[in-house]
Amino acid sequence: MKHIADSTVRRLSLYLRFLEEFERQGHDTISSGELARSGGTTSAQVRKDLSFFGSFGKRGLGYAVTDLIASLRRILGLEARWPVIIIGAGKIGAALAQYRGFGVHGFDVVGVYDTDPARVGERLAGILVQPDAALEGDIARLQPRIAVLCIPGEAAQAQLDRVAKSGIRAVLNFAPTALSAPDGVAVRTVNMATELEVLAFALTNPEA
Amino acid sequence: MKHIADSTVRRLSLYLRFLEEFERQGHDTISSGELARSGGTTSAQVRKDLSFFGSFGKRGLGYAVTDLIASLRRILGLEARWPVIIIGAGKIGAALAQYRGFGVHGFDVVGVYDTDPARVGERLAGILVQPDAALEGDIARLQPRIAVLCIPGEAAQAQLDRVAKSGIRAVLNFAPTALSAPDGVAVRTVNMATELEVLAFALTNPEA
DNA sequence: CTTACCTTGTGAATGATTTCACAAGCGCCC
DNA sequence: GGGCGCTTGTGAAATCATTCACAAGGTAAG
Numbered sequence: 001m002k003h004i005a006d007s008t009v010r011r012l013s014l015y016l017r018f019l020e021e022f023e024r025q026g027h028d029t030i031s032s033g034e035l036a037r038s039g040g041t042t043s044a045q046v047r048k049d050l051s052f053f054g055s056f057g058k059r060g061l062g063y064a065v066t067d068l069i070a071s072l073r074r075i076l077g078l079e080a081r082w083p084v085i086i087i088g089a090g091k092i093g094a095a096l097a098q099y100r101g102f103g104v105h106g107f108d109v110v111g112v113y114d115t116d117p118a119r120v121g122e123r124l125a126g127i128l129v130q131p132d133a134a135l136e137g138d139i140a141r142l143q144p145r146i147a148v149l150c151i152p153g154e155a156a157q158a159q160l161d162r163v164a165k166s167g168i169r170a171v172l173n174f175a176p177t178a179l180s181a182p183d184g185v186a187v188r189t190v191n192m193a194t195e196l197e198v199l200a201f202a203l204t205n206p207e208a
Numbered sequence: 209m210k211h212i213a214d215s216t217v218r219r220l221s222l223y224l225r226f227l228e229e230f231e232r233q234g235h236d237t238i239s240s241g242e243l244a245r246s247g248g249t250t251s252a253q254v255r256k257d258l259s260f261f262g263s264f265g266k267r268g269l270g271y272a273v274t275d276l277i278a279s280l281r282r283i284l285g286l287e288a289r290w291p292v293i294i295i296g297a298g299k300i301g302a303a304l305a306q307y308r309g310f311g312v313h314g315f316d317v318v319g320v321y322d323t324d325p326a327r328v329g330e331r332l333a334g335i336l337v338q339p340d341a342a343l344e345g346d347i348a349r350l351q352p353r354i355a356v357l358c359i360p361g362e363a364a365q366a367q368l369d370r371v372a373k374s375g376i377r378a379v380l381n382f383a384p385t386a387l388s389a390p391d392g393v394a395v396r397t398v399n400m401a402t403e404l405e406v407l408a409f410a411l412t413n414p415e416a
Numbered sequence: 417c418t419t420a421c422c423t424t425g426t427g428a429a430t431g432a433t434t435t436c437a438c439a440a441g442c443g444c445c446c
Numbered sequence: 447g448g449g450c451g452c453t454t455g456t457g458a459a460a461t462c463a464t465t466c467a468c469a470a471g472g473t474a475a476g
Contacts, residue, residue: 077412095299186410202394204285268472
């Protein structure tokens with residue numbers, strides 16, 4: 001397959017959000033233009049994004065909402081559910097573990113881990129917090145595909161390397177550090193400081 | 209000023225993170241190559257990013273760490289502190305309100321708001337949760353420059369429009385919806401579902 | 417002072433992404 | 447069936463971002 005740009009995949013996910021909303025509102029079909037307006041992009045962009053994966057619309061009519069949802073879910077790899085582990089049961093980790101939107105979108109939290117004995121044994125949304133030492137065994141047993149790191153920056157690289165060694169190939173990092181990703185491991189970092197700084201820049205340079 | 213790409217600003221923020229770390233480790237100077245290696249980019253990229261704003265290095269020697277930190281902070285608009293309000297004191301809002309990293313990077317949480325009477329009056333990291341109705345008055349009084357939305361998706365657009373009307377020009381959105389930004393308002397959305405879906409796509413299409 | 421060695425800053429080249437523009441397809445109505 | 451209005455899918459063009467490559471400038475040592 002031709003390489004697909006990250007920006008394209010992000011937009012596909014966004015389109016999926018809107019299509020789900022459109023479906024709830026009872027719409028049967030939608031045009032690239034309507035989808036574009038919801039997502040702040042252009043109709044040509046929508047069509048180009050989809051064209052990388054095939055042809056999903058009917059000329060003159062638009063896209064069948066339900067079919068397009070199914071196609072996008074297949075494209076994004078959401079036909080099966082993805083087991084996820086959360087590493088770190090602090091404020092952010094606990095908030096994520098209890099976030100129901102996770103499950104709605106096809107991701108199941110199958111484990112939560114922490115090094116702090118005071119947190120081990122806590123129950124978060126039906127999951128018992130496990131000791132950090134249980135990680136390798138649980139990865140082998142539960143076969144999670146994605147790890148979410150909710151730990152301090154200084155611990156993040158070590159835990160990334162550790163889960164990578166156990167076979168995890170996708171990591172979502174909330175630690176405020178850039179990580180160097182082991183070969184073949186997809187890492188995405190969500191960094192609050194960076195997001196705020198981009199906003200500060202925008203406020204400081206209104207014209208840029 | 210020439211328009212600066214979003215990707216450039218994000219990298220500048222990343223460079224700043226590394227430079228702070230380098231400074232702690234006692235380094236006086238750093239070359240574009242070293243900075244690039246830390247941030248997973250190339251030396252030419254580092255130099256090009258900086259060149260949009262001026263000339264900060266010494267040929268043959270590299271960059272003076274402390275000076276470059278100061279320059280980046282000035283470029284990003286971090287010379288003054290930014291007052292921030294958090295709207296929504298649920299799991300995520302409360303976690304953010306208590307996150308110390310906020311303050312470290314020059315952002316001060318000056319208000320937390322919630323519509324739920326049960327949450328109003330709670331104390332989060334020294335801030336009392338205020339009723340939603342106090343929002344307009346507090347914005348006029350406290351002059352926050354950034355609002356962080358930690359509320360359900362269906363409420364997000366309305367609250368965005370509301371704070372925009374009160375004069376807020378930068379919003380960080382944690383609600384799982386794309387928002388249409390009023391004119392002149394910078395909005396950044398952090399969407400967990402999208403991040404996870406990008407990872408699911410990467411796992412499903414290892415070659416893409 | 418001169419040479420050897422580094423590293424920056426930056427036009428030019430390349431590569432990637434977005435936008436344009438239009439032929440082709442479909443539904444509907446007469 | 448033919449014409450009209452609408453919308454897709456897609457090469458080609460334009461724009462935007464990254465990488466290359468090298469002249470210019472600096473340090474250090476002899």
